[in-house]
Structure formats: structure tokens, C-alpha cells
Amino acid sequence: MSADPRSRFDRRRDTEHRLTNDADVWVATASVNGAPHLVPLSFHWDGEKLLFATPTNSPTARNLAATRAVRLGLGHTRDVSMIDGDVEVFDDDALPQELRDGYVGRTGWDPGGEATPYRWFLVSPRRIQAWREVNELPDRELMRDGQWSVPSPTE
Amino acid sequence: MSADPRSRFDRRRDTEHRLTNDADVWVATASVNGAPHLVPLSFHWDGEKLLFATPTNSPTARNLAATRAVRLGLGHTRDVSMIDGDVEVFDDDALPQELRDGYVGRTGWDPGGEATPYRWFLVSPRRIQAWREVNELPDRELMRDGQWSVPSPTE
Numbered sequence A, B: 001m002s003a004d005p006r007s008r009f010d011r012r013r014d015t016e017h018r019l020t021n022d023a024d025v026w027v028a029t030a031s032v033n034g035a036p037h038l039v040p041l042s043f044h045w046d047g048e049k050l051l052f053a054t055p056t057n058s059p060t061a062r063n064l065a066a067t068r069a070v071r072l073g074l075g076h077t078r079d080v081s082m083i084d085g086d087v088e089v090f091d092d093d094a095l096p097q098e099l100r101d102g103y104v105g106r107t108g109w110d111p112g113g114e115a116t117p118y119r120w121f122l123v124s125p126r127r128i129q130a131w132r133e134v135n136e137l138p139d140r141e142l143m144r145d146g147q148w149s150v151p152s153p154t155e
Helices: A010-019 A059-067 A097-107 B008-021 B059-067 B098-105
Strands: A025-029 A038-040 A049-056 A067-074 A079-091 A118-129 A140-144 B024-030 B035-041 B050-054 B069-076 B077-089 B119-129 B141-144
Touching: A010 A049, A010 A067, A010 A079, A010 A118, A025 A049, A025 A059, A025 B024, A025 B035, A038 A059, A038 B035, A038 B077, A038 B119, A049 A059, A049 A097, A059 A079, A059 A118, A059 B141, A067 A118, A067 B035, A067 B141, A079 B035, A097 B069, A140 B098, B008 B069, B008 B077, B008 B098, B008 B141, B024 B050, B024 B059, B035 B050, B035 B069, B050 B059, B050 B098, B059 B069, B059 B077, B069 B119
Parallel strands: none
Antiparallel strands: A025 A038, A025 A067, A049 A118, A067 A079, A079 A118, A118 A140, B024 B035, B024 B069, B050 B119, B069 B077, B077 B119, B119 B141
16 A cells, blocks of 8 residues: 655655765666666765766766766655756866865765776756655656756745 | 675675565666666566566657667665666567566556556566675676576575
């Protein structure tokens, strides 16, 4: 038996809680010719955009440099927030210091200190959905065209 | 602090346990022109192949019909088994009965009974990897070219 479906307001609150507190996110990318890739990565959320880093020569980094398109999954399979986003790419020496500080503060790790070259990827959410069970599939869309369609819990 | 890395033998045992017992899997696909998609879906494992169903007109079904390529993620972000696979597609009336019985037995649900048309997707694993933390990134490959490179725990 499922619980009653959450309101869209509650789903935004739960999604922002995950963005602010979770350690990792599932990162789905695609090559230009349609090969899917998926890995879990640590991330930082600055309130509007999501930042992660991965080795420059990894499939994820190569896919994102070519397509600039990502789909992210937060949470577990029966309590998810899905984010489709547009991606900006930064070489390590071009990342704004404030973003690096946020990431290092959140994860306790600076990829710029690794021997392997890393690149940084900053995701602007375009669409966000959240659902737990089948009864939450209606009303799952919380953001469209980069704009929340639900008021902020703090407003 | 991380635990000691598991042996590849233990990782195969843990991966097969997830394939046999987990309720859902993360399914990453790509459109032919490089748009990634990701959703959690229920599945069945028959010992060699993984079966799931999704509406015929969903992004996942359309991507798989076009590319026949999938990457699956089992588990949580700090304890994952990743499967790259080749995909066979079945219309509902063409699915072998034994596979349907296995899926319905595992999930308690027959997509063939829905008003929305569903298609079935049978994944033959080509590569399987499993890791928890950074110290398990070496030795993460358990299957290559469709062949386990670790003995079965039951052998």
C-alpha cells in the first residue's frame, strides 16, 4: 500500500532538501551517437545550480563536453527527484573560486589537487520532477523551462 | 573512513544478490542524437538476462527501440553495480510466457493488463562493474564481453 501522494509544495521542499543535503547524485549522459552512460558523483548545490567534477577523459566528461545535456537522479528508486539540465563546462583553472569553495566545503575534496586532470560541470536545471510511487506520477513536474511552478517553502 | 575493498568474488555475490532481490533498477538510455534519459523501473532477473517493461511511447521505450543500448545502475550511490547491456525488444503479444510469468511473480504486476500499450525490454549484460567507495574503483570489472571474469559463488 502506498501513502497518500504528496502535494507539489511538499515535493519541492523534499527536492530542495536533497539538493542541499545528499552526498551523491546519479548522472546520466549520452554520447553524440546514442550510447548511454550513468555514474554516481558527489555534488554541490548553490541554491540555483548543481556542480560536480569528473576526470576529463571519462565517458561522462566527454559526453557532456560534446552534448551539454544531462539528466540527474536524486534519491532512491521509490523516492526520486529527476532533473533535466543544461551544462556549462569549466577547466580546473577557470572555475569561479566561490563554486570551488562551495564544492570543497560540501564534499571535503578538491579535484584540482588530483594527479588526473578533472573538469567541472555546472548544471542549470530546466525541468524537475519528483515522485515516489505510481500514485505520485500525476503532478510530478515541479519546474519547467527553468522556472519552478511551485512556490518556495520559504516564501 | 572506508571499509577494506571487497574481493571481486564478493562483489559478484553481492551483485547477483541485488539482481535476484532488488525491486528496482535505474535505467539510463540515450536518444540517437545524444539526449540522455534516466528512470527507475521494476525488473525481473532470470539468472542470465534482465527484463523490464515501460509504455511504448515513453522516452525510455523510444530510445531503446532505436539504439538497443542500455546502462543500468543497481543499488545506492555508495554501493553500486553497473551493467552495460544489449537490448531485445518485445511487443506485449510476443513476450515468451516464461519471461512474463517471472516478471509478474517478481513484481506482482502484469503491464499487459494496462490500458496504455507497454513494450518489454530484455537486457543481455555485456559488462558489469561493482564498487562502493574510491578504494573499490580498481578491480571493479566483473564481466566483460558478456562473460563473468569471476567464478560464481555457487561453483
